[in-house]
Amino acid sequence: MTTEKRVPLLRGLAAASGLLAAFASLAAAELAAAAVRPGAGPVAAVGGSAIDLTPAPVKDWAIRTFGEDDKLVLRLGILAVLALCGAAVGLLALRHRRAGSAAVLAFGAVGAAAALGRPDSASWTDAIPSAAGAAAGAAVLYLLAGRLQAARTAGPRGAEGPAWDRRGFLVAAGAVAAASAGAGAVGRLLAGLRGGDAVASREAVVLPAPASPAPAVPRGAALRIPGITPFTTPTGDFYRVDTALVVPKVDAGAWRLRLHGTGVRRPVELSLPDLLARELIERDITLTCVSNEVGGPYTGSARWLGVRLADLLEEAGVRPPSRGGPADQLVARSVDGMTLGAPVEDVMDGRDALLAVGMNGAPLPFDHGFPVRMVVPGLYGYVSACKWVKELELTTFDAYDPYWVERSWARRAPVKTQSRIDTPRPFARPARGTVMVAGVAWAQHRGVEKVEVRVDDGPWVPADLAAEHTVDTWRQWSFPWRATPGSHTLTVRATDRTGRTQPERRARPIPDGATGWHSVVVTVD
Numbered sequence: 001m002t003t004e005k006r007v008p009l010l011r012g013l014a015a016a017s018g019l020l021a022a023f024a025s026l027a028a029a030e031l032a033a034a035a036v037r038p039g040a041g042p043v044a045a046v047g048g049s050a051i052d053l054t055p056a057p058v059k060d061w062a063i064r065t066f067g068e069d070d071k072l073v074l075r076l077g078i079l080a081v082l083a084l085c086g087a088a089v090g091l092l093a094l095r096h097r098r099a100g101s102a103a104v105l106a107f108g109a110v111g112a113a114a115a116l117g118r119p120d121s122a123s124w125t126d127a128i129p130s131a132a133g134a135a136a137g138a139a140v141l142y143l144l145a146g147r148l149q150a151a152r153t154a155g156p157r158g159a160e161g162p163a164w165d166r167r168g169f170l171v172a173a174g175a176v177a178a179a180s181a182g183a184g185a186v187g188r189l190l191a192g193l194r195g196g197d198a199v200a201s202r203e204a205v206v207l208p209a210p211a212s213p214a215p216a217v218p219r220g221a222a223l224r225i226p227g228i229t230p231f232t233t234p235t236g237d238f239y240r241v242d243t244a245l246v247v248p249k250v251d252a253g254a255w256r257l258r259l260h261g262t263g264v265r266r267p268v269e270l271s272l273p274d275l276l277a278r279e280l281i282e283r284d285i286t287l288t289c290v291s292n293e294v295g296g297p298y299t300g301s302a303r304w305l306g307v308r309l310a311d312l313l314e315e316a317g318v319r320p321p322s323r324g325g326p327a328d329q330l331v332a333r334s335v336d337g338m339t340l341g342a343p344v345e346d347v348m349d350g351r352d353a354l355l356a357v358g359m360n361g362a363p364l365p366f367d368h369g370f371p372v373r374m375v376v377p378g379l380y381g382y383v384s385a386c387k388w389v390k391e392l393e394l395t396t397f398d399a400y401d402p403y404w405v406e407r408s409w410a411r412r413a414p415v416k417t418q419s420r421i422d423t424p425r426p427f428a429r430p431a432r433g434t435v436m437v438a439g440v441a442w443a444q445h446r447g448v449e450k451v452e453v454r455v456d457d458g459p460w461v462p463a464d465l466a467a468e469h470t471v472d473t474w475r476q477w478s479f480p481w482r483a484t485p486g487s488h489t490l491t492v493r494a495t496d497r498t499g500r501t502q503p504e505r506r507a508r509p510i511p512d513g514a515t516g517w518h519s520v521v522v523t524v525d
């Protein structure tokens with residue numbers, strides 16, 4: 001083979017060596033992360049930092065475009081960038097072997113810095129996964145680039161210089177690939193075992209019966225209409241919104257909740273058994289995400305079991321501002337460093353604000369905050385529903401801005417009245433005759449008074465409201481529509497118990513929740 005022909009081949013092999021080095025890095029890093037701390041892996045750390053640094057409008061766009069797959073998209077994006085960089089570094093190493101390996105080490109430094117900068121990073125050991133990954137990657141690249149450089153300097157037809165040992169290169173590359181795959185697999189296994197303690201601790205939780213069970217859902221609150229959102233959202237279908245690239249798996253045995261801060265006369269530290277030994281109440285509460293667009297899916301209703309937060313605060317000597325308390329903001333902090341701030345006044349005004357341990361009859365799933373999360377009726381999730389909570393701090397809105405407020409969302413965010421058409425679906429083609437239009441409406445802690453439907457530009461007509469369960473849950477509604485052939489726009493709006501009707505004006509979710517009427521276009525055959 002001539003040198004001219006060999007150069008493109010060498011380049012391809014160099015790029016492949018870089019890819020292989022990147023793969024080896026990741027595998028070694030994930031293996032180390034499984035031993036140190038899963039969240040300290042470079043992909044999780046860099047991804048977490050990317051999430052935190054993403055400007056609010058971009059994040060809003062990502063949620064709108066990718067929905068609950070946004071984290072998967074981010075991960076794939078990081079891997080794609082890493083692959084490109086790997087190939088580039090491989091090419092660099094073909095000429096400058098040391099520089100190639102140095103570049104890999106530089107990537108490792110970025111990963112280590114990201115890991116140490118995570119809010120949940122408690123120790124320098126979080127730098128180990130990135131360091132181990134970089135070392136493995138740099139070594140692999142050095143090794144493979146060395147083989148390729150030998151090929152480059154080998155003369156035409158291999159007449160002069162060291163001969164190009166193609167076989168040796170392939171064997172080395174194959175060994176690296178196999179070792180990396182092995183390391184990755186062991187890493188997964190280890191991470192699984194590590195999470196095993198948390199899984200076992202969750203399985204060991206026995207939820208006591210509530211002192212105050214949830215009132216029975218009245219007959220007539222759950223309509224039997226095909227396509228309508230079920231009154232209680234099955235846990236597996238419950239929306240998930242959070243910034244966690246790696247879902248925290250908290251070992252309930254080691255978990256503690258600390259309550260302290262301004263105006264706390266007796267700071268408290270509680271274990272899970274402490275919480276479970278207290279009086280538990282069970283309530284149906286509809287939770288809604290501020291990022292939910294008009295007509296969107298980020299709302300769900302579950303049966304929560306937990307401790308009444310106001311009781312705990314009162315025992316600690318906390319008074320709400322209306323009774324002269326100095327703190328007006330309750331900041332909840334999670335094990336992954338998230339902070340959410342709720343008005344102390346709301347939490348203590350008699351509503352069923354909970355430190356929840358159970359969801360739909362089972363301990364909280366890891367995705368939804370095991371072992372303990374907050375749930376406050378009437379407030380959007382980002383100002384109240386802290387998952388994996390570990391600390392409650394009493395402070396003021398003036399003194400502290402929690403995570404989302406720092407990212408331009410509103411300090412105070414009561415849930416806005418909303419209504420949604422679940423059926424017919426957009427662009428459905430129902431047959432003429434009576435078509436059941438149905439959906440849900442919510443105005444947590446105020447209650448839904450009225451839902452109206454409009455066909456095209458016709459008059460607003462009251463829909464049939466399902467029985468009300470509580471003011472903290474959504475309400476189903478239905479509207480038998482005499483559908484005539486052609487294309488029609490169905491629009492819905494709700495009025496809450498304070499008499500306020502949803503405004504028509506469309507607003508984006510940021511800064512304090514979307515407004516506007518939901519409508520659906522259908523064609524009747």
Ligand SMILES: Nc1nc2c(c(=O)[nH]1)N[C@H]1C(S)=C(S)[C@@H](COP(=O)(O)O)O[C@H]1N2
Pocket residue numbers: 238239240241242243244287288289290334335336338367368369380381382385386387388
């Ligand atoms: N630790 C933590 N808690 C969190 C969040 C988060 O990102 N991290 N997101 C909040 C938001 S924005 C919402 S809407 C609710 C969603 O709860 P769910 O995922 O159980 O539906 O959790 C809240 N609690």
Ligand SMILES: [Mo]
Pocket residue numbers: 241288289290291380381382
């Ligand atoms: Mo949210």
